Amino acid sequence: MAFSIDAAFIIKAIIILLIFAITLLIATYSTYAERKVAAFIQDRIGPNRAGPFGLLQPIADAVKMFFKEDFIPSHASKWLFILGPCLSMLTALMTSAVIPFGDSVKYEAAPGKVWDVAVQAIDVNIGILYVFGVVSLGVYGIMVGGWASNNKFSLLGAIRAASQNISYEISMGLAIVAILMMTGSLSIRHIVEQQHGGNWNIFYQPIGFVIFITCAFAECNRTPFDLPECETELIGGYHTEYSSMKLGFYLFAEYINMFVSSAMIASLYFGGYNYPGMDWVQAKLIAAMGEITGHNLATLVGTLVFFGKSLFFVFFYMWVRWTLPRFRYDQLMNLGWKGLIPLAIVNVILTGGAILYLKPLVVSLLK
C-alpha cells in the first residue's frame, strides 16, 4: 500500500512541476508572442534576429534584465520596494494551482489496483474563491511597490490599480455567481466536468462571459484598462522606479496573470478540456490501446485542447491590446459601476429565473 501511495505522490509531483514549468514557459513566450502580434498587426515583422524567427528573444531579454543595474532609489522604503515585485510574482504563480488542465492520469500500481490522479495541482472544493482571493492579493504587489517607490507617479498608479481592481472584482464576482447558480459547486473541476462534450457555459451565459472577460482585462491591467501603468500619463505608473529583474518580475507577473485568466475563461465558459466528440475519441483510444493507455492518451488530447483554448485567449488579449486605445479614468469607473455591475445583477436575476421556470419547462418538453 505504501508503495502505491508513493507512486500517486510522484505522479502528482510530476504534474505539479509540469504545470509550474509550462506556466512559466508560456509566460516567457507570451512576451515574444506579444511583440510578434503587435508587429503583425502593424504590418511589421517583429523580432527576428535572436535565433530562428527570433525565438531566442525572451532569453536575450532575460539576460538583459539580469545584467541591468538593480537600482533602489535612496528615498524609497527598501524592504517594501523589494517586497512589491515578489508579491506580484508569488500571487501570479499561485493561481494556476487550482486550474484543471486535464481529466486524469491512470496508473496501475498493482494488478487490479488503479490509481486515478487528476491533472491539476490541487482540487480544492472552493477553487473559485481561492482564485478570487489570490487575485485580490495580487493588487497588493502593485500597491506596495507603488507606495514604497515614494514617487507621486508610482503612487498614482498604485491608487488607480487598487480602485480599478476593487470596482471590477464586484462585477466579475457577480458574473461568476450566475455560473455557480447553474452548477451548484465552487470547485473548478466540477464546473468543467458539467460542461461535458460541447455543452459549454458560454451558450447559457453569453452576457456573463462578456462581463467576465471585460473584468479579466481590468484585473490583469491590460489595455484598454492599463491605467495603472499608463506610459503617457504616469511614465510607467507603479513600476516607474523599478529596474532590472524587479521590473522583469512585474512584467512577467502580468503575463502569467494573462495566461491564468485565459485558462480561467477557458474552464469557466469554454468547457476546459472538454470538446465535442470527446467520448468518441476516448472510446476509440481505449479500444485501440487498452484501458489505461487509452484513457491517458484521451486525457492528453483533452489537455492539448485546453491549452489551445487558453492560448487563443492569450492571443485575444494581445489582439485587443493592439486594437483599442486606453479608457479615460472616468470612463473606466462609469463602465465598471454604472454599466457592468447593474448588467451583472440583471444577469444573475435572469439566470435565476431561467433555472426556476425555463429549465423545468425545457425538461418536460424534452420528455
Place this chain on the structure above:
Amino acid sequence: MQLTNRSKQVSNKEMTFAEKIYLPAIITGLGITIKHFFQKKVTISYPEVKKNLGPVFRGRHVLKRDNQGRERCTACGLCAVACPAEAISMVASERQKGEENLYREEKYAAVYEINMLRCIFCGLCEEACPKQAIYLRHDEFVPVFTERDQVIWGKDKLAENMNNRYLRTAWTREEAHEQDLKGIVAQPRTQL
C-alpha cells in the same frame, strides 16, 4: 477659409446606445486589426534586403577619376568651405614630373579626408566642386562603425575604383521617372 476639404465637423451629440456599450465599435476594430495581421508586411529586412533608394539618394562619397584613371580633384578646398559640418579636410600638393597619369591637374590633394561622423550627407560638397571630383553615391551607404579610427575616410576609401566605376543614371527625380518609363537602365553620365 478652408485649406483642405478634409476637415470634419466635431459632433458632441449624446452617444447612441450602440456607441455606449462599445461592443460594435470594438468588434469592427478587431476586424480591422486581424485583417492587417494577415496582410503583406511592409518591413524591408535591411542588411539582407536592400531597397533601391532612387538615383538622387545621397550615400557615401566617392572621389571621381577621369576616363584615363587620373584623380580629378585639384585641392581647391571649395568643398571644405561649402561643407556646413566642416567634415572635409585636405592637404594640397604639387604634381611632379611623371605623375601626369595620376593627377589631372597640376595641384592635387595629397591627403583628402572626410569625417563621416560629422558629415550630414547634405551633398553641398558635390555641388561646390568645380572639377566634378566628388560625388555622393546613390547606391552605397557609409557602413556602421564600431571603432573611432573607422570614422575618418581617407583617399584609400574614397578614391574611385577604375574596375568598378560609379555611374549615376539620373540627376533629378523627374529624370529618373522619365527613364523608368522609357526603360533606360544605366547610362554613364559622369564620364567627362
